[in-house]
Amino acid sequence: MKLTRLDAEILDLLQNDFPITSRPYKVMADKLGIDEEEFLTRVKIMQEKGIIRRIGGVLESKKLGFYSTLCACHIEENKLEEAIRLINAEPGVTHNYIRDDWYNVWFTLTASSEEKAEEIIEKLKESIGAEVVSMPALKVYKIRAVFSVGEENG
Amino acid sequence: MDDINRAIIKAIQGNMPLTSSPFREIAEEIGVKEEDVLKRIEDMKRSGIIRRFGAVLRHNRMGFKVNAMTAWKVNDNEEDKVGRIMAGFAEVSHCYLRKVPAEFGYNLFTMLHATSEEDLARLIDEIASKTGIKEYKVFRSIKEIKKTSMEYF
Numbered sequence: 271m272k273l274t275r276l277d278a279e280i281l282d283l284l285q286n287d288f289p290i291t292s293r294p295y296k297v298m299a300d301k302l303g304i305d306e307e308e309f310l311t312r313v314k315i316m317q318e319k320g321i322i323r324r325i326g327g328v329l330e331s332k333k334l335g336f337y338s339t340l341c342a343c344h345i346e347e348n349k350l351e352e353a354i355r356l357i358n359a360e361p362g363v364t365h366n367y368i369r370d371d372w373y374n375v376w377f378t379l380t381a382s383s384e385e386k387a388e389e390i391i392e393k394l395k396e397s398i399g400a401e402v403v404s405m406p407a408l409k410v411y412k413i414r415a416v417f418s419v420g421e422e423n424g
Numbered sequence: 425m426d427d428i429n430r431a432i433i434k435a436i437q438g439n440m441p442l443t444s445s446p447f448r449e450i451a452e453e454i455g456v457k458e459e460d461v462l463k464r465i466e467d468m469k470r471s472g473i474i475r476r477f478g479a480v481l482r483h484n485r486m487g488f489k490v491n492a493m494t495a496w497k498v499n500d501n502e503e504d505k506v507g508r509i510m511a512g513f514a515e516v517s518h519c520y521l522r523k524v525p526a527e528f529g530y531n532l533f534t535m536l537h538a539t540s541e542e543d544l545a546r547l548i549d550e551i552a553s554k555t556g557i558k559e560y561k562v563f564r565s566i567k568e569i570k571k572t573s574m575e576y577f
Contacts, residue, residue, distance in 0.1 A: 326440045358570045
């Protein structure tokens with residue numbers, strides 16, 4: 271989907287200036303000089319096209335008392351499908367990627383505590399029959415999930 | 425965290441319904457006033473529980489065609505200095521120091537975004553020369569097999 275200048279402006283507001291107010295879309299639409307209805311229609315189309323994954327809160331798991339870690343494992347090709355099924359079935363697994371390394375499966379795990387995460391990892395080790403290396407973050411130097419879309423797509 | 429905040433988080437942790445008054449709908453569902461929902465969301469933004477509120481995009485559709493997790497081997501005493509330099513690059517979206525097994529060794533993780541393979545190679549060279557870190561590994565994703573947001577409550 272080719273984004274118009276207006277779409278790019280809408281995405282910019284949706285990412286960076288979503289007002290916590292009764293009629294947020296009207297406030298953003300007013301800024302762009304368009305109708306609330308038109309704004310909502312453009313957003314709906316961009317959601318359907320998969321450009322917008324979701325609209326909501328991006329939460330800080332640590333502040334909610336949750337523990338998260340990045341896990342890597344080496345899984346043999348013939349066991350890959352079953353292992354992926356088992357790993358993805360865990361509700362705390364939010365991201366999972368096959369990567370081109372000896373450690374070929376990388377997933378993030380979030381759990382209500384460190385103990386709970388370790389419990390899940392132990393359980394997974396057993397069910398997938400492979401070692402799971404847990405690499406929790408010690409320090410965060412940057413998290414930026416907002417992308418400027420004006421330049422590339424305007 | 426009380427039950428009302430928990431219920432609000434439950435309502436905003438995924439994709440909110442697209443309507444003109446989303447917070448009023450959340451308030452009605454929980455059984456509180458809309459202004460309470462608005463105030464509580466603002467409070468949770470301020471305290472950092474909500475890092476950001478708004479749209480989450482699929483960035484691989486946003487012009488960055490090459491995304492590569494790259495991990496670097498950094499010595500104990502250099503972590504902060506190197507981490508800050510890496511964080512300063514616009515093409516670096518995430519930069520974390522991780523606890524890793526000694527035999528693995530790649531402890532500083534970055535998520536890099538580039539427009540092409542050549543652009544990625546140039547970026548890695550630039551990061552390596554600015555930080556002096558020469559040992560790194562690019563973990564290319566072959567396939568995304570799960571990507572979702574956490575359901576906390």
